Amino acid sequence: MPHIICLAKQVPDPETPASQFKVDEAAKKVLPVPGIQPVPSQFDTIGVEAALRIKDQVKPCLAMGADEGIHINGPAANGADHWATAEVLAAAIQKVAPFDLIIAGRQAVDWDMGVVGSTIAEILGIPVVTIAKEVKYADGKVTVERVLLDGFETVESPTPCVVTVSNELGEPRYPQLRQIMLAAKKEVKPWTLADLGISAPQNRVNLEALFVPETKVETEFIDGDSPQEKAVKLAQRLREAKLI
């Protein structure tokens, strides 16, 4: 059974209605919306799905869920930028080593930066294949189907390596009640930077400002007594505006 490490983070729900999405510009933070719970970053749950599919393929009966969780916390981990995060995760991964595969989301759905998986691969000196829609493992190699602009590409990589996954992989499985109960009993190890034997890495970027961009569009609602009338009017308005 390959040893697979999945990376995950928690984010504000990306489906938060635009009308409730608010930013504290002074603190450069997104404000939590009362009643809307944070969620795991979507691509990360897809990463767990990719890992479980490999498990299914290797040993069907064992595929009940991830086996172990590690949560790295501490004030230093919280203020970390993408690069400091990658360094901390790389240190944790080295502590968990040996491993065969690291699966990460293509980007976290809060900052959408899309650099952590690749940076970890570079720190560890192992190959990385990004934006996967399928990940298979056999004989110490992974075969990855990558999403390209106008098609797909199958890439083979030796292990250990990093793969980042995209939504084209498919929906993550919904945990069964039994698994949720089992998961509650599973240990999530709380690790600190001291446990990893590192001090807080330096940030490489500074967030200078965070704001909600303004959209100023005058919307013209096309009225009519029937849908057909609206449709005809729309076509005529677009013609007048030289758009068709």
Added chain:
Amino acid sequence: MPSGVLVFGEATEDAKLNPVTAELIATGTRLGGPVTCAILGSGVEPLAQECIAAGAGKVIVCDDPLLANYQGDAYLPPAEGITREADPAVLLLGQTMIGRDLAPRLAQRLGTAVAMDCVALSMEGDKLLAERPCYGGSARARYTINGSPQMATVRAKSQEPLEADPSRQGEIVKQAAGVDAGAVRTKILERRKEKAEGVRLEDAKVVVSGGRGLGGPEGFKPLEELADVLGGAVGASRAVCDLGWYPVAHQVGLTGKVVTPDLYIAVGISGASQHMAGISSVKNIVAINKDGDASIFKSSRFAVVGDWKDIVPAFTDEARKLKAG
């Protein structure tokens, strides 16, 4: 002292200059230049003059069969070598399939950081201010970068190219890739193109896009017909691509394509920020949605509230008449 701007140009699969290259060169020029453009690939040498016409003062061509299909392991050694040699203050790449993969790895090798998917860049003294959408397009973040070079990837079509001047002169330097095939750990086994018929989504002047409100894959037939009448291309929301109603290659948005048509017609699309991220520079959005409160209307110039099944066929007929007459 690092100085100037280095940009990594790109060729398209059919060996033309990817338009993002001219946009990067123009951005570098506006940041103060001087701009050196490096172009990596196989058979890319003929593109050098075009980079100069687009505003580059110098072009570094790295032409090698090993660079034919992008692989990070093959591109990184020459990319790192060229950057170290040029020692630029600012390094720009396109937010393309290549840039997305290459930039973070290159940043780590150079010991610096990269702001990904930027839509606005400026200099404040020596500091690059890199502005980028985040939270699925709901917010914008502005970054500065501590390392050198200050790196950014730039969203395609977010920047205006300069007017091409074929008479411009510049220096062209050839450089060996210096890649050993054995150092490329990954291997491309197969590449498959999803053949998009008709007008390319990225080049289309009109895009007709469908969302979950279409109710099923058959809903795309009338949209294809409309796109045909208007000489446009068909796009889709991620919801329908995930459902398998339409091919992924047509997905518009944050994780799909960025399109810049003169006219974008959104049918049965709610207007999630991640979808709007793909059409943020479109001036004329038409939304057809049965929900009068749909958020897409906020960014639309023209809005029609109603069931698309009643509206689209009548609209197509009228458009056909107007185009004929």
